[in-house]
Amino acid sequence: MDRASTIWNADAECMPRERLCELQLRRLQQTLLSVAKNVPCYQNKFRETGFVAEDLKTLEDLGKLPFTTKEDLRLNYPYGMFAVPMREVVRIHSSSGTTGKPTVVGYTRQDIQTWTELVARFMTAAGVTNEDIVHIAFGYGLFTGAFGLHYGSEAIGASVIPISGGNTDKQLMIMQDYRSSALVCTPSYGLTIADRMEKQGIDPQSLALRVGLFGAEPWSEQMRTELEQRLGIIATDNYGLSEIMGPGVAGECLCRQGMHLAEDHFIAEIIDPDTGVVLPQGSVGELVLTSLTKQAFPMIRYRTRDITRLAYDTCDCGRTLARMEKTRGRSDDMLIIKGVNVFPTQIEEVLLQIEGCQPHYQLVVERINNQDQLEIQVEVNEKIFFDEMKQQRAFVTEAEKKIHSALGLGVKIKLVEPASITRHEGKACRVFDRRSR
Numbered sequence: 001m002d003r004a005s006t007i008w009n010a011d012a013e014c015m016p017r018e019r020l021c022e023l024q025l026r027r028l029q030q031t032l033l034s035v036a037k038n039v040p041c042y043q044n045k046f047r048e049t050g051f052v053a054e055d056l057k058t059l060e061d062l063g064k065l066p067f068t069t070k071e072d073l074r075l076n077y078p079y080g081m082f083a084v085p086m087r088e089v090v091r092i093h094s095s096s097g098t099t100g101k102p103t104v105v106g107y108t109r110q111d112i113q114t115w116t117e118l119v120a121r122f123m124t125a126a127g128v129t130n131e132d133i134v135h136i137a138f139g140y141g142l143f144t145g146a147f148g149l150h151y152g153s154e155a156i157g158a159s160v161i162p163i164s165g166g167n168t169d170k171q172l173m174i175m176q177d178y179r180s181s182a183l184v185c186t187p188s189y190g191l192t193i194a195d196r197m198e199k200q201g202i203d204p205q206s207l208a209l210r211v212g213l214f215g216a217e218p219w220s221e222q223m224r225t226e227l228e229q230r231l232g233i234i235a236t237d238n239y240g241l242s243e244i245m246g247p248g249v250a251g252e253c254l255c256r257q258g259m260h261l262a263e264d265h266f267i268a269e270i271i272d273p274d275t276g277v278v279l280p281q282g283s284v285g286e287l288v289l290t291s292l293t294k295q296a297f298p299m300i301r302y303r304t305r306d307i308t309r310l311a312y313d314t315c316d317c318g319r320t321l322a323r324m325e326k327t328r329g330r331s332d333d334m335l336i337i338k339g340v341n342v343f344p345t346q347i348e349e350v351l352l353q354i355e356g357c358q359p360h361y362q363l364v365v366e367r368i369n370n371q372d373q374l375e376i377q378v379e380v381n382e383k384i385f386f387d388e389m390k391q392q393r394a395f396v397t398e399a400e401k402k403i404h405s406a407l408g409l410g411v412k413i414k415l416v417e418p419a420s421i422t423r424h425e426g427k428a429c430r431v432f433d434r435r436s437r
């Protein structure tokens with residue numbers, strides 16, 4: 001496949017930085033005028049900080065603006081953050097909140113077109129073409145994932161199978177019979193599919209599958225290798241969140257050196273999650289996004305809580321858009337145990353290096369006698385689980401040692417039976433913090 005055929009919109013994706021910055025500034029000014037006129041939450045925020053939208057003259061001025069947080073969205077539930085009247089809104093999505101009310105987002109017709117364009121970009125970057133049969137195993141519904149990938153596939157001209165989530169046996173039958181070549185789902189559901197394939201004795205080479213587009217939850221490089229080997233595919237990562245648009249905010253090209261961020265539609269900043277200070281280029285921190293073209297639901301400096309790093313040098317694929325590293329977890333998923341910052345993905349990376357460990361695990365944090373204790377419940381293959389006590393013990397000791405040297409933290413490993421940890425079709429839920437109870 002030649003390079004040009006994997007770029008959907010070369011004009012936008014390979015734009016010189018100078019022209020990109022001019023475009024960002026112009027679009028940012030328009031967005032600020034819109035929210036200052038139409039969204040009471042921003043009117044109040046601007047008033048409190050003495051900011052006047054017309055005064056923004058450079059991109060650096062963005063740093064003077066207050067952040068938008070999930071709490072703002074909660075306080076303005078359901079439609080308070082919309083910048084257009086409902087008659088211009090053609091679609092409503094929402095993200096499930098773990099506590100309380102969900103977040104509601106809206107799209108104008110133009111917003112849906114932008115979304116389609118941006119998903120078509122990253123799908124093309126991952127090598128999807130009009131020859132592909134795209135198997136969308138994200139749940140269709142209020143969640144943005146399925147619809148985003150659906151529109152992108154259709155724009156490319158691929159054939160879409162909107163199978164939605166769940167019923168893994170049926171997924172496999174369709175995959176075999178309809179010759180699905182591109183799989184769209186969460187990485188953890190990808191592994192569930194791989195488990196079932198192995199159980200049914202299906203050889204991945206007998207399928208037409210060649211590429212996986214995984215998103216909606218953080219995952220490690222080890223998990224990528226695992227998915228590639230077990231499904232016989234190239235596994236690519238993409239990034240998005242419903243508050244910003246859904247999938248399409250960023251996606252990997254085949255160089256797989258980070259996900260290209262659609263900077264002509266979003267400005268990205270990296271901040272220190274504790275102080276809110278903008279960090280210098282190349283730092284690891286929390287991603288903050290400002291939308292530049294959204295009409296119905298513009299977001300100014302939205303704190304994503306996702307921890308990552310951005311690179312600005314031109315990629316081998318020819319795109320000039322900044323590349324975002326795989327997310328390292330969320331700043332609010334981050335566990336602080338005995339003063340050590342721990343992300344589930346760090347533990348996953350270590351576990352998957354140990355022979356016999358399955359990629360299914362959960363973390364339980366408890367406070368016992370005022371001491372924080374992290375227990376990692378790990379599934380192991382049948383051979384190890386039914387091994388003699390002595391071998392099991394040796395396995396646990398090795399795993400504990402490896403985690404200790406990687407994290408600098410003593411943990412307790414508990415082996416659990418194969419297939420005993422609940423599989424999630426949506427985002428995997430791996431952390432149970434019982435300290436506050």
Ligand SMILES: [Zn+2]
Nearest residue numbers: 253255315317
């Ligand atoms: Zn690239």
